Amino acid sequence: MKTINSASSMVRELARLKKKGATVGFVPTMGFLHEGHLSLIRRARKDTDIVVVSIFVNPVQFGPREDYRRYPRDMRRDERMCLREKVDYIFYPGLKQMYPEGYSTYVEVQGLTRNLCGKFRPGHFRGVATVVTKLLNITRPDRVYVGQKDAQQAMVIKRLAADLDTGARVVIVPTVRERDGLAMSSRNVYLSSVERSLAPTIYRALQEARLLIKSGNRDSRRIISGIRRRIAGAADGIDYISIVDTEYLVDVKRIKGEVLVAVAVRFGKTRLIDNIIVRP
Amino acid sequence: MKTINSASSMVRELARLKKKGATVGFVPTMGFLHEGHLSLIRRARKDTDIVVVSIFVNPVQFGPREDYRRYPRDMRRDERMCLREKVDYIFYPGLKQMYPEGYSTYVEVQGLTRNLCGKFRPGHFRGVATVVTKLLNITRPDRVYVGQKDAQQAMVIKRLAADLDTGARVVIVPTVRERDGLAMSSRNVYLSSVERSLAPTIYRALQEARLLIKSGNRDSRRIISGIRRRIAGAADGIDYISIVDTEYLVDVKRIKGEVLVAVAVRFGKTRLIDNIIVRP
Numbered sequence: 001m002k003t004i005n006s007a008s009s010m011v012r013e014l015a016r017l018k019k020k021g022a023t024v025g026f027v028p029t030m031g032f033l034h035e036g037h038l039s040l041i042r043r044a045r046k047d048t049d050i051v052v053v054s055i056f057v058n059p060v061q062f063g064p065r066e067d068y069r070r071y072p073r074d075m076r077r078d079e080r081m082c083l084r085e086k087v088d089y090i091f092y093p094g095l096k097q098m099y100p101e102g103y104s105t106y107v108e109v110q111g112l113t114r115n116l117c118g119k120f121r122p123g124h125f126r127g128v129a130t131v132v133t134k135l136l137n138i139t140r141p142d143r144v145y146v147g148q149k150d151a152q153q154a155m156v157i158k159r160l161a162a163d164l165d166t167g168a169r170v171v172i173v174p175t176v177r178e179r180d181g182l183a184m185s186s187r188n189v190y191l192s193s194v195e196r197s198l199a200p201t202i203y204r205a206l207q208e209a210r211l212l213i214k215s216g217n218r219d220s221r222r223i224i225s226g227i228r229r230r231i232a233g234a235a236d237g238i239d240y241i242s243i244v245d246t247e248y249l250v251d252v253k254r255i256k257g258e259v260l261v262a263v264a265v266r267f268g269k270t271r272l273i274d275n276i277i278v279r280p
Numbered sequence: 281m282k283t284i285n286s287a288s289s290m291v292r293e294l295a296r297l298k299k300k301g302a303t304v305g306f307v308p309t310m311g312f313l314h315e316g317h318l319s320l321i322r323r324a325r326k327d328t329d330i331v332v333v334s335i336f337v338n339p340v341q342f343g344p345r346e347d348y349r350r351y352p353r354d355m356r357r358d359e360r361m362c363l364r365e366k367v368d369y370i371f372y373p374g375l376k377q378m379y380p381e382g383y384s385t386y387v388e389v390q391g392l393t394r395n396l397c398g399k400f401r402p403g404h405f406r407g408v409a410t411v412v413t414k415l416l417n418i419t420r421p422d423r424v425y426v427g428q429k430d431a432q433q434a435m436v437i438k439r440l441a442a443d444l445d446t447g448a449r450v451v452i453v454p455t456v457r458e459r460d461g462l463a464m465s466s467r468n469v470y471l472s473s474v475e476r477s478l479a480p481t482i483y484r485a486l487q488e489a490r491l492l493i494k495s496g497n498r499d500s501r502r503i504i505s506g507i508r509r510r511i512a513g514a515a516d517g518i519d520y521i522s523i524v525d526t527e528y529l530v531d532v533k534r535i536k537g538e539v540l541v542a543v544a545v546r547f548g549k550t551r552l553i554d555n556i557i558v559r560p
Contacts, residue, residue: 007445019299104391105409105443110384129385137417137445163385165287165417 001083003090007098007138010091014050014139022049026141026168028132031055032072033081036176036184040145041085043173052139053082054091056098060106061127067269072189091139098134107133107164109156115249116152116262117273120239125156132157136166144168149175149183151260151275152249175274177203183274195267201234202265206276209243209261213278218255231265239264239271246277255280281363283370287378287418290371294330294419302329306421306448308412311335312352313361316456316464320425321365323453332419333362334371336378340386341407347549352469371419378414387413387444389436395529396432396542397553400519405436412437416446424448429455429463431540431555432529455554457483463554475547481514482545486556489523489541493558498535511545519544519551526557535560 004010014024025044029037037053044051055078062068075092082090107129112118118125136144144161146154158170176184181203182196191199205227212223220243227241241263243252252259255278262275284290294304305324309317317333324331335358342348355372362370387409392398398405416424424441426434438450456464461483462476471479485507492503500523507521521543523532532539535558542555 011445011447103443105387105389105440107413107444108386108388110386112384133387133413134443134445137447140420160385163383163414164387165291165414167291167417 001079001087001090003079003092005092005094005097007093010052010089010138011140013089014052017050018140023143024048024050024052024139024141026135026139026144027051027053028135028144028146029053029055030057030071030186031078032074032186032189033078034176034184034186034188036147036149038081038085039176040147040173041082041087043171044143044145045086047143047171048141050088051086052089052091052141053087054093054135054139056091056093056131056135058098058127058131059095060099060130061124063121063123066121067187067190072186091135098131106130107160109159109163112152112155112159112249115244115251116240116242117264118152120264125153128153129156129160133160133164133166136161136168140166141168143171145171145173147175148172148277149185149274151262151277155249181207183272185272187270187272190270191267195270198234199267199272201231202263202272202274205230206261206263206274210276210278213255213259213261213280216280218280220251220253220255220259223255223261227261227263231263235265235267237266239266281359281367281370283359283372285372285374285377287373290332290369290418291420293369294332297330298420303423304328304330304332304419304421306415306419306424307331307333308415308424308426309333309335310337310351310466311358312354312466312469313358314456314464314466314468316427316429318361318365319456320427320453321362321367323451324423324425325366327423327451328421330368331366332369332371332421333367334373334415334419336371336373336411336415338378338407338411339375340379340410341404343401343403346401347467347470352466371415378411386410387440389439389443392432392435392439392529395524395531396520396522397544398432400544405433408433409436409440413440413444413446416441416448420446421448423451425451425453427455428452428557429465429554431542431557435529461487463552465552467550467552470550471547475550478514479547479552481511482543482552482554485510486541486543486554490556490558493535493539493541493560498560500531500533500535500539503535503541507541507543511543515545515547517546519546 025048113125180200264273305328393405460480
């Protein structure tokens with residue numbers, strides 16, 4: 001395993017391997033890896049010859065009042081975990097490498113970014129789309145692996161990868177959860193022990209919503225109130241509880257086809273998201 | 281020479297050649313080729329193994345009241361010209377190939393696009409940046425060739441090619457002019473014979489500005505009035521006459537270093553642009 005800091009070395013290394021016919025699987029991360037990331041890496045390891053993991057806490061996708069500075073980082077531990085998973089390359093660029101002085105190009109995905117987190121984190125998906133476009137150009141992978149936990153992000157990446165003709169196929173991997181149902185997230189370390197004990201309510205509420213839909217309930221408003229009642233007792237705040245279609249992420253009033261039930265809630269200063277896909 | 285309509289075939293063909301070590305030179309155009317384009321193609325032909333010319337009138341870079349529909353097209357003639365210049369591939373995608381249903385990703389270059397044409401053609405450079413990002417991802421060239429005549433566009437492409445880590449080096453090729461000084465442009469065919477006879481005033485005015493600067497004049501406002509007086513007698517309207525620095529394209533009041541003297545004027549419904557670079 002090699003850790004590489006410069007884009008040009010990364011390009012050169014991969015070009016050499018691709019010339020020999022190797023396929024590349026790419027896992028973009030912000031580091032502080034957990035089982036969720038590892039499931040992406042394992043999938044890439046199974047599918048492709050060369051596995052590249054990027055570790056870069058991308059400032060452009062954080063709002064001015066968000067947690068960019070305190071976002072958890074532990075490169076040593078990440079390297080050990082990647083080594084264990086037989087990752088071939090960690091791409092670990094510095095800030096100046098990714099956004100040198102005078103940097104001015106941004107990628108925007110319209111439509112998909114209007115609802116859900118896009119509404120509450122203005123500029124967030126622009127930051128995601130920009131850094132992912134850069135990372136895809138640097139690694140030019142055959143496949144890129146992203147988690148279903150960040151459902152909107154996964155769809156934004158899928159959209160831009162196709163729209164910008166990157167040639168990369170986006171593979172969306174199921175959410176990995178703690179035993180009590182809490183979705184794995186690097187941000188879970190922010191939680192106090194009380195918050196941590198309350199956080200699984202999110203997934204329990206989503207599971208109840210699934211049951212309601214499966215048992216014939218079609219009225220999103222009612223299902224959302226059910227989730228809200230459940231979560232309000234545990235969380236300190238709710239950004240959104242939404243039921244949207246899985247193609248455009250537009251609010252659905254009456255559930256007909258497949259829907260995404262997605263929530264963003266706050267425990268103290270910590271914002272957690274989760275979602276499930278339900279077919280009625 | 282091969283004309284290719286689909287992005288995936290283009291990618292496949294070039295991947296095959298690159299595997300053998302061939303370098304690729306790319307010339308993006310909107311077709312209706314003239315000597316300006318040919319100078320780009322010739323430069324690419326000299327520098328690289330495989331020359332790819334794209335021909336695509338990109339609707340996204342035209343404003344709603346601009347000339348997208350009537351923009352001149354003549355694919356037969358373009359193909360003959362490319363054949364003569366020993367072009368290897370023409371990439372000639374259809375509208376649906378480039379912007380399929382649901383397309384939603386756009387690339388924006390900030391700063392550089394604020395002044396000059398960016399001010400008068402809102403959304404224009406966003407359209408340019410988007411299509412060029414797509415074309416660079418499809419052709420993944422070693423070098424891309426653009427004309428100095430479209431100075432702001434050239435700088436936008438240079439910026440995005442670097443910012444988005446495309447790996448393409450942008451080569452800016454000098455403006456090719458008619459004998460009387462009029463800069464070559466596909467839009468020159470719009471001009472009536474009277475307009476055509478008046479249009480060389482643009483370049484004459486720019487030349488006079490160069491003389492003024494070279495002879496010690498440093499006050500942009502005065503130089504601009506000189507150009508304006510000269511052009512106002514010939515053109516039907518002036519979008520802008522600007523003296524800007526060559527790095528950020530910001531208006532310069534007192535000329536110290538290298539400047540770009542750039543104009544956009546209208547003859548009837550036809551909008552023409554031209555520019556010169558002057559070092560005092």
